[in-house]
Amino acid sequence: MDELRERLAEIADLDRVSMLLAWDQEVCMPPAGGEARGEMRATVGRLAHERFTDEHVGELLAAAAPRDPLEADIVRVARRDYDKAVRVPGELVAEMARAGVAARGAWMQAREANDFAPFAPYLEHNIELRRRYSACFPEAEHPYDPLLDDYEPGMSTAEVRDALLHLREGLVPLVASAPEIDDALLRVGPFPEAGQRALLGVVLRAIGVDEEQWRIDEATHPFEATIAKTDMRLTTRYDEADMDSLYSSLHEFGHGLYEHQVDPALERTPLDGGASSAWHESQSRLWENMVGRSGGFWRWCLPHAQAALPERFGAVTWQEVQRAANAVRPSYIRVSADEVTYGLHIALRFELELALIEGDLAVADLPAAWNERMQSYLGLDVPDDVHGVLQDIHWAEGAFGYFPTYAVGNVIAGQVWARVTAELPDLDDRFAAGEFAPLREWLAENVHRFGRRHLTTEMLERVVGGGLDPAPYLAYLEAKIDASAQLMS
């Protein structure tokens, strides 16, 4: 058991090193350093994989005698990871990686040309490889299950399909009923960068970022990197045309706080980190949306926004800002979609990638299927592929099974939020007083501390006492739309 733990700690260290190599590449590395960095990352990734899938680890797992519940969980989770990892031939893993790199290049060229057709054969190859990947798990009920399982351990395609269908059916009428709101307050700049920085400093300190354990940098595509629980790194991007630096920082903080508050006893074990992609996303969306677009948040934040950006916020009320922060407006691009339409962008992608994997949709028919759904769900006519099927990198990289986790994350955030607000009914007033510790502590106790000890659905059972259910999330959105409509009337 000690030898097993030592080996798993070594692999955890290598994973942290990989994370730092990636962080540094985005934040610090001189532009010419990319090629050497690729070699460093490949070497560390390959070593971590080799050291984990080594036969000796299988023997250690078979012989392991856990001495307490923590060690029992370590063995169980490590065995699950190990069994998955050794089932896939190294040759297939390498071919998926190579095909992903080639498809990524083809995708970028296709975007340049605004033409899906030359990308199609690369996408077909990626799909073919994912089918072969799925075939490594013949016991799976559905060929999409093993793909989904990489992001949502233990969750079935059927569960996700039901939930996302329910979500979609709820969202379409909500979007149609949402009042038109002028959100220029947060969307039409200039918002001077110095003011954004000053405001962000105040907000992050208030919600729980301290300089002893966190740092904040700039990156083209904001992300969060946990190097260690005591070495947390957020990145953001300042664009004077909007206030996205605030919302993307709240989002990345949500990811970071989750990992920061995992039980320290799990550090350097396979139990460290978030339970799943959707659980992770639930935490980032909870801070970005449930907190950052709440009335309480803006009652507290507005004076700070006025001090930092007086020319933009000097003459407005918190109600006006909150309304702007909750504007609903159908648009083509997922990453800039509002909270309500976002779920429809995801439902569309999930339905399409499921059909691609099932073989019910040919790649050649994908753009038309995309555009048809955009019209049906959001009432929009897609003008070209760059504003449609070519907008995301996920399929080019072969990341099938990832898209649904965004929507499942929102659904889980809704379920968690319903329970938080039931248990802490004065939360909005606490936010208004700049007090975010009660929420942080509730999340630590009820969600974060468990790390990867439980599967996605086990966590749901534990936190909200049931399965995946879009109803609370839809109710939360509906209440906000009603409130906006009332404020306007």
Place this chain on the structure above:
Amino acid sequence: MDELRERLAEIADLDRVSMLLAWDQEVCMPPAGGEARGEMRATVGRLAHERFTDEHVGELLAAAAPRDPLEADIVRVARRDYDKAVRVPGELVAEMARAGVAARGAWMQAREANDFAPFAPYLEHNIELRRRYSACFPEAEHPYDPLLDDYEPGMSTAEVRDALLHLREGLVPLVASAPEIDDALLRVGPFPEAGQRALLGVVLRAIGVDEEQWRIDEATHPFEATIAKTDMRLTTRYDEADMDSLYSSLHEFGHGLYEHQVDPALERTPLDGGASSAWHESQSRLWENMVGRSGGFWRWCLPHAQAALPERFGAVTWQEVQRAANAVRPSYIRVSADEVTYGLHIALRFELELALIEGDLAVADLPAAWNERMQSYLGLDVPDDVHGVLQDIHWAEGAFGYFPTYAVGNVIAGQVWARVTAELPDLDDRFAAGEFAPLREWLAENVHRFGRRHLTTEMLERVVGGGLDPAPYLAYLEAKIDASAQLMS
């Protein structure tokens, strides 16, 4: 051969990763991240060591069939490194590391208390372990040889002893004859930080730092980190009380340029990097002293210094600055010593550590022996241990064999400089015109490109056609002192 090269490339990658972990720890890491970082660094270091000292590497080396001169050098140098590494039991390596950590803590406490005595048993243990280390190489002629060889491959204790004796005998009268110079121009601030930054930007760009491949940051103790030839990182420290940021940056640039200009074909092989510690130091000192304290450099630099720091340099001549930059003044502390007295600080340390390893000096007698030599070489009465025997961390960390490389580096810099200036007689005028490329290119062609292909003395033979010889360095210093004396009369 291909498998060997692949394994060696993997180890080279891990070494680059270790360097990045160290750089990040000094430059970026939040203060609380230290403990986790220690684990990450230990894991990567252990893996690199294990993967290199693996029996399989021994077999690959034995079976290797080099296909060209480059591969012949790779095999030869890797075999030398391998034979050294496998001769030392892992247990002894671990004990040296543990003893170093303990001694470092004791050293810090002893400094706080300004009392050598409580540090003595830790130092004794370090020395005892180094003797055991030496005993792993019974063929060595002198017990100090294996220690020195870790920094100066192939160089003997006898060679270094002769050279440093010659150097000391030359320096003592030089120091005594040096005129007293007012160096307030570079030593009495304030030099506003913004001005220092601006000047440094101009100087580094001129000597060869571009933003595509280099970055510059701040660190408490300036250092250089090569992550890759295309990812070079310098650090410096701004103190408004002096202009050390300029000289320490020239120094670190010298280290960086050496690694930057190694033949790209050697990347990811054991031949990458500098030939030895002394060769490395020769390059850093060459840029810091031979370039940075030259008349040509200040003829070019003064207008830039005047623009960046008008209140300090507005009303002076380049001759005055150059004279201040070459002031000689005996002092207690090595790291702030001038170029001329520096060698005596090193001679003293080398003589003492040699006697400690030989067993001719007891640790209890070390402070007295130190103080006696300070009086004899520099004419100074050491007031207390913090200004004497406790000032450096090297012995606490067990780094015996390192000190002489500083002086050997200066001696080599003198030999290289004599050849450079013979071959490029207009170098000083080129500096005055802001042209540093001729020097860079000469160094690339004659020194840098070889990397670790040759041992310390083989490199000397190749570059200056002879052995280690302090005469050119002493002549260079004497000429500068004469020039200063003439300027004053």
